[in-house]
Amino acid sequence: MPDFDIFLPSLLNGLATGAVYALIAVGLTLxxxxxxxxNFAHGASxxxxxxxxxxxxxxxxxxxxxxxxxxIPGMFALGYALQRAIINRASHGKDENSLLATLGIAIVMExxxxxxxxxxxxxxxxxxxxRTVAIGPxxxxxxxxxxxxxxxxxxxxxYWIMGRTDLGRAIRAVAKEKEGAKLMGIDVDHVYAMSFxxxxxCLGAAACFLLPAxxxxxxxxxxxxxxxxxxxxxxxxxxxxxxxxxxxxxGVAESLGGLCLGESLGQIGIFAIFIGVVLLRPQGLFGAKx
Amino acid sequence: MQSRRRFVSQSxxxxxxxxxxxxxxxxxxxxxxGVLHPVTGALAYSGQQCRLGALxxxxxxxxxxxxxxxxxxxxxxxxxxxxxQPQAGAAEVEKMNEAGVSAIVGAYASAICxxxxxxxxxxxxxxxxxxxxADQIVERGLKNSFRFGCGYKKSTGVAMANLMLLNKAAGxxxxxxxxxxxxxxxxxxxxxxxxRELPGYGFDVKEVAKHANPTxxxxxxxxxxxxxxxxxxxxxxxxxxYALLVRTMQQQKVVPQAIFSVLGGAASSYKxxxxxxxxxxxxxxxNHWFNPKDQRAxxxxxxxxxxxxxxxxxVFMTYTAMWLLADAIGRAKSMERAAIIDALDKSxxxxxxxxxxxxKFVNGQNEGxxxxxxxxxxxxxxxxxxxxxxxxxxxxxxxx
Numbered sequence: 001m002p003d004f005d006i007f008l009p010s011l012l013n014g015l016a017t018g019a020v021y022a023l024i025a026v027g028l029t030l031x032x033x034x035x036x037x038x039n040f041a042h043g044a045s046x047x048x049x050x051x052x053x054x055x056x057x058x059x060x061x062x063x064x065x066x067x068x069x070x071x072i073p074g075m076f077a078l079g080y081a082l083q084r085a086i087i088n089r090a091s092h093g094k095d096e097n098s099l100l101a102t103l104g105i106a107i108v109m110e111x112x113x114x115x116x117x118x119x120x121x122x123x124x125x126x127x128x129x130x131r132t133v134a135i136g137p138x139x140x141x142x143x144x145x146x147x148x149x150x151x152x153x154x155x156x157x158x159y160w161i162m163g164r165t166d167l168g169r170a171i172r173a174v175a176k177e178k179e180g181a182k183l184m185g186i187d188v189d190h191v192y193a194m195s196f197x198x199x200x201x202c203l204g205a206a207a208c209f210l211l212p213a214x215x216x217x218x219x220x221x222x223x224x225x226x227x228x229x230x231x232x233x234x235x236x237x238x239x240x241x242x243x244x245x246x247x248x249x250x251g252v253a254e255s256l257g258g259l260c261l262g263e264s265l266g267q268i269g270i271f272a273i274f275i276g277v278v279l280l281r282p283q284g285l286f287g288a289k290x
Numbered sequence: 291m292q293s294r295r296r297f298v299s300q301s302x303x304x305x306x307x308x309x310x311x312x313x314x315x316x317x318x319x320x321x322x323x324g325v326l327h328p329v330t331g332a333l334a335y336s337g338q339q340c341r342l343g344a345l346x347x348x349x350x351x352x353x354x355x356x357x358x359x360x361x362x363x364x365x366x367x368x369x370x371x372x373x374x375q376p377q378a379g380a381a382e383v384e385k386m387n388e389a390g391v392s393a394i395v396g397a398y399a400s401a402i403c404x405x406x407x408x409x410x411x412x413x414x415x416x417x418x419x420x421x422x423x424a425d426q427i428v429e430r431g432l433k434n435s436f437r438f439g440c441g442y443k444k445s446t447g448v449a450m451a452n453l454m455l456l457n458k459a460a461g462x463x464x465x466x467x468x469x470x471x472x473x474x475x476x477x478x479x480x481x482x483x484x485x486r487e488l489p490g491y492g493f494d495v496k497e498v499a500k501h502a503n504p505t506x507x508x509x510x511x512x513x514x515x516x517x518x519x520x521x522x523x524x525x526x527x528x529x530x531x532y533a534l535l536v537r538t539m540q541q542q543k544v545v546p547q548a549i550f551s552v553l554g555g556a557a558s559s560y561k562x563x564x565x566x567x568x569x570x571x572x573x574x575x576x577n578h579w580f581n582p583k584d585q586r587a588x589x590x591x592x593x594x595x596x597x598x599x600x601x602x603x604x605v606f607m608t609y610t611a612m613w614l615l616a617d618a619i620g621r622a623k624s625m626e627r628a629a630i631i632d633a634l635d636k637s638x639x640x641x642x643x644x645x646x647x648x649x650k651f652v653n654g655q656n657e658g659x660x661x662x663x664x665x666x667x668x669x670x671x672x673x674x675x676x677x678x679x680x681x682x683x684x685x686x687x688x689x690x
Binding site for chain 2 (some may be wrong): 013
C-alpha cells in the first residue's frame with residue numbers, strides 16, 4: 001500500500017489532470033447534448049489546436065497561455081465553419097450521416113497533419129516548464145497547476161454562458177425541444193454551429209493548458225478522446241456538470257489506479273468506476289432518467 | 291528524290307524497329323524490394339526515419355551502378371505501412387509477396403518484426419530486420435530472417451558489464467537500481483533481463499515499473515522513484531515516454547547518480563539533445579550507434595541533417611540493412627529469393643558504417659554486431675565505450 005507522501009501528490013496530480021480531461025469532455029458533451037451527435041473529430045480537433053499553439057510559440061514566440069485569446073476564437077471559428085459547411089449539410093437529419101461526417105473529418109485532419117507536420121513529436125520548452133510548487137509533501141508542476149486552474153476557470157465561464165446568457169438559453173432550448181425553439185424564432189442551424197464552435201473552443205483552451213506539459217503529434221488526440229468519451233458517458237450524456245465531475249473522477253481514478261496497480265494498469269481504475277456507474281446508474285452520474 | 295526520301299525514312303523506321311529491342315534489352319533490370327515500416331500510428335516517427343534511411347540507401351546503391359552482378363540492376367522500393375500494428379505489417383507482407391518483391395527490409399518495432407518475418411517465411415521471402423531488438427525474432431528457426439544489428443540480450447549484456455566497470459572505476463558509489471520500461475516486447479524483454487542479471491553484477495534492483503504506450507503522465511512513477519531513491523535509473527522505452535519521464539524527473543527534482551539507458555528511445559537521439567539539452571545532459575546509453583571514426587557515417591549524418599531530419603539510429607540502421615541486402619543480392623547474382631537467402635546466410639559484409647566486423651549470421655543473428663555506449667556531453671552525443679571508438683571519457687557518476 002503506498003504511503004501518504006506518495007498518495008497525496010498522486011491525488012493532487014490526478015485532480016489536475018482530471019480538470020483538463022473535463023475541459024476536453026465538456027466540449028464533447030455540449031455537442032452531444034445539443035446536436036445529439038457524437039463528434040469523432042474531437043480528438044483530431046484537439047490535435048490541430050495543439051499544433052496551432054505549438055506554432056504560435058515556435059514561430060512568433062507567443063506563450064501558450066498568451067495564445068488563449070487566439071486559440072479559443074480560432075477553434076470556435078473552425079468549429080462553426082465545420083458544422084455549417086460539412087456536418088449540417090451531410091447529416092440531413094440522419095444520425096449516421098453526421099457520425100460518418102465527423103469520422104471523415106477526423107481522418108482528413110489526421111492525414112493532413114501527417115502530410116504537413118510529419119509524424120514527428122513536438123514539444124515546447126518554457127521558462128516555467130520545470131518549475132514546481134510544493135503543496136504539503138506534493139511537488140506539483142506549475143504547468144499542471146495552471147492547467148487545472150485554467151480548465152476550471154474556462155469550465156466556469158462556459159457554465160455561466162449556458163446559464164445566464166441569451167446564447168446559453170437558446171442552446172438549452174434547442175437541446176431540449178428543437179421544434180419548439182424554432183417556433184420561438186431561434187435560428188436552430190446557427191445554434192447548432194455555435195454549439196459546435198464552443199465545443200471546439202474548449203479544445204483551443206485545453207490545448208493552451210496542455211502543451212507546456214505535453215507533446216503533440218498527429219496521433220495525439222486519440223488517447224484523449226477515448227478518455228473524453230468515457231467521461232461523457234460516466235457523467236451522463238449531455239450533462240455539463242457530469243462532464244466536470246466525471247473528468248475529475250477519471251483523473252483521480254487514473255492516477256491512483258496507476259499508483260496502486262502499476263502505471264500500465266492505471267486505466268483499470270477508470271473502467272472499474274465506469275462499469276460500476278453504468279451498472280448502478282445507467283444514465284450516468286448527472287444524467288436524467290429516460 | 292521522292293523515292294530516295296522514302297527509302298531513307300523507311301530505312302530509319304526499320305532500323306529503329308530492329309534496334310528498339312536491343313536498346314530495351316540493354317536496360318538494366320530492376321529488383322523489387324519491400325520497404326516496410328510503421329509510417330502511421332504511434333510509431334510513425336521512427337517508421338518514417340527508417341523509411342528515410344532505406345530510400346537514401348537505395349538512392350546511393352542505384353547511383354553507384356546498382357547491382358553490378360545483375361548488369362547494374364536498380365533497386366526499386368515498394369513502400370509499405372505497418373500502421374504501428376503487427377497485423378497490418380503482416381498484411382503488407384502479403385501484398386508485397388503478391389507484387390513479387392525479392393526481399394523485404396523492415397519493420398522497426400519488435401512486435402511488428404515478429405509478425406512480418408513470420409508472414410514472409412511462408413513464401414520463403416528474405417526479410418532483413420533493421421531494428422527490432424527482441425531476440426525471439428531470430429530464435430524461431432525461420433530461415434528467411436536476418437538481423438544485422440544486435441538484439442536486446444547482447445545490448446543488455448554489454449550495458450551491464452560496462453555499468454559494472456564504470457561503477458568500479460568510480461569506487462562503486464552506485465548500489466541500487468530502478469528500471470522503468472514500456473510494456474511491449476522490447477521493454478518487457480529488456481527489463482526482465484536486467485532485473486534477472488543485475489544482482490549478479492552487484493546491483494540491488496529496487497523496483498521495476500512498467501508503463502503503457504502512450505503514457506500521459508509519469509508523476510506516479512517518479513513519486514515511486516523518489517520514495518525508492520535509486521542510485522541509477524534505467525529507462526527502456528520509446529522517445530515520447532522517455533522524454534516525458536526525464537522531464538518529470540526534473541520537475542520532481544529527482545537526480546540519481548546516473549540515468550543509464552539500455553536501447554533508450556531518446557537517450558541517443560539528437561532530437562532529444564536539441565529539444566531538452568538540460569534533461570539530456572550526462573545521460574548514458576547503450577544503443578545502436580554508427581562508427582564515429584568512419585568518414586562515410588559523418589557524411590551521411592550531414593546529408594540527413596541537410597534534409598532537415600535528425601540522424602537517428604533508425605536512419606542509419608535501415609540504411610545499412612539495405613546495403614547488406616544489396617550486397618547479398620549482388621553475391622547471389624540472382625533475384626530469386628532462395629538464392630538471396632543463401633547469400634545472406636553466408637554474408638561477410640564489411641563495407642559499412644557500423645562498428646561491426648564482417649557479418650556472420652548464426653540463426654539469422656549477426657554475431658558481429660555490437661552496441662556502443664554513448665553519453666550526452668555538451669549538447670552532443672559522444673561514444674565513451676569501447677575504447678577503440680571512444681570520443682570522450684565517460685562521466686560517472688553525474689552526482690557525487
